[in-house]
Amino acid sequence: MVDPGVQTGERVSTLYRKFGTAIYSRCRRLLKDDALAEDATQEVFVRVLRHIESAPDDATALAWIYRISTNYCLNQIRDRSRQAEPTAPEELPEGDGTTPEPDMLDRDTAMRLIKRAPEKLQEVAVLYYMDGLEQEQIANTLGISRRTVINRLQEFLERSRKFVEREGVA
Amino acid sequence: MNSSTATAHPRGAHLSSETIDLLLLSALSAPEANEAKHHIDSCESCRTRWRELNDDKARFEQFVFARTLPKVEARVAASRGSFFDRFKLKLLIPTLAVAGAAAAVVLTTGPGTQTEDDSYVGMKGFASPSFEVFAMRGAGAAFAVKDDTVLHPSDRIRFVVSPAGAKYLMVASTDGAGVFSVYHPFGAAQSHPVEGKAKVELPGAVELDDTLGAEKIVAVFSDAPITAAQVEAALKLDAKNPKLPGVSFVFREFRKATP
Incomplete structure (x- = not known):
């Protein structure tokens, strides 16, 4: 008879090996710190495991991974920014002062604009601008309506435009 | 998200993270994988991301996995x-x-309001399926939704079901304006597989819109896939006691009002 504990351990190991890369890569990209990404990978995997186990396919499992890892990393970033001095505008890369089109921006700049956005807009902005998901996919991932996704993206864009106009940087 | 996403992002000519991750997991269909690989071959930006992802995979498998697996297993064992x-x-x-x-x-x-079709055979030998709705407001704690609960626009609701042997599930809603929507799988045209007899918390939360009034939510359990159109038609015919062969409906109702 197989020890159920062993069976569970093997399953966890298999799932961690399979989905760990997606979580780790995403956390590295958002946190930009290898050690923090390693810690975040463990934490996100534990949180997402039961969803992965019941997911009917890999795409659904990834949707959970995106959602939970985005939330976790944004919280980490917020916690860090509370402890650190805010980034001075001159530390941002210089632009021509025109309206930002985030699909034209590099990911670092997009992430800086996202960090400055209100919490409710950050998750949608990460999935759209960092991950390139479509509005419908974001709606499904977050369990909100497509209209809400569109509204939040518009609000994010508007705020980013105002920020760039005010600060003269992109 | 579905797996047929080996398409470029609508704003640009790049693959989404989902497509690239699914390609790495070998979870795309052959045509989708070919399309994605062809795109990567011809797009420097996506090729860079693909290379980064493969570098991360190597780093994870060589160092991170072995270092962190014991901690992960211990955490999972403690939380099971x-x-x-x-x-x-x-x-x-x-x-x-x-x-x-x-x-x-x-x-x-x-029990909520529950109707069970006598012809439903998938649950024979099991207890009746159950359906619970929980809500969260802002950063507050979750609370159970009863038939007299008043919710607000922007509250988020989640669902917990006991399939009791049913094979497929859809959660649908008819809001105060009489508009029918599918909440789980969100926006889907057909019910999705659900497994087990025990309680399952469904993935995702639904953020309520600003349509006010009584909203009725129904969990539709069945042994075979059922379409949203069938459910909507059955509810239109008899909102209180809908009937479809081999289908069990479990209702919850709440009122939506402005704070």
Whole structure:
């Protein structure tokens, strides 16, 4: 008879090996710190495991991974920014002062604009601008309506435009 | 998200993270994988991301996995079986303080409005399927939704079901304006597989829009896939006691009002 504990351990190991890369890569990209990404990978995997186990396919499992890892990393970033001095505008890369089109921006700049956005807009902005998901996919991932996704993206864009106009940087 | 996403992002000519991750997992169909690989071959930006992802895979498998697996296993072992207890506890503590233990039990296990078709054979030998709705407002704690609960626009609701042997599930809603929507799988045209007899918390939360009035939510359990159109038609015909062969409907209702 197989020890159920062993069976569970093997399953966890298999799932961690399979989905760990997606979580780790995403956390590295958002946190930009290898050690923090390693810690975040463990934490996100534990949180997402039961969803992965019941997911009917890999795409659904990834949707959970995106959602939970985005939330976790944004919280980490917020916690860090509370402890650190805010980034001075001159530390941002210089632009021509025109309206930002985030699909034209590099990911670092997009992430800086996202960090400055209100919490409710950050998750949608990460999935759209960092991950390139479509509005419908974001709606499904977050369990909100497509209209809400569109509204939040518009609000994010508007705020980013105002920020760039005010600060003269992109 | 579905797996047929080996397409470029609508704003640009790049693959989405999902497509690239699914390609790495070998989870795309052959045509989708070919399309994605062809795109990567011809797009420097996506090729860079693909290379980065493969570098991360190598780093994860060589160093991170071995270093972190013991901690992960220990965390999982410690948390197994405790999530739902903690979830219930969070709900029960404030309720007990107000209404006493008996009321709390009704809150979490009450039958709601349930109809069962006699021809439904998939659940023979199992208890009836159940359906519970929980809501969260802002950053507050989750609370159970009863038939007289008043919710607000922007509240988020989640669902917990006991399939009791049913194979497929859809959660649908008819809002105060009479508009029919599918909440789980969100926006889907057909019910999705669900497994097990025990309680399952469904993935995702639904954020309520600003349509006010009574909203009726129904969990539709069946042994075979059923379409949203069939469910909508059955509800239109008889909103209180809809009938479809081999299907069990479990209702919850709440009122939506502005704060």
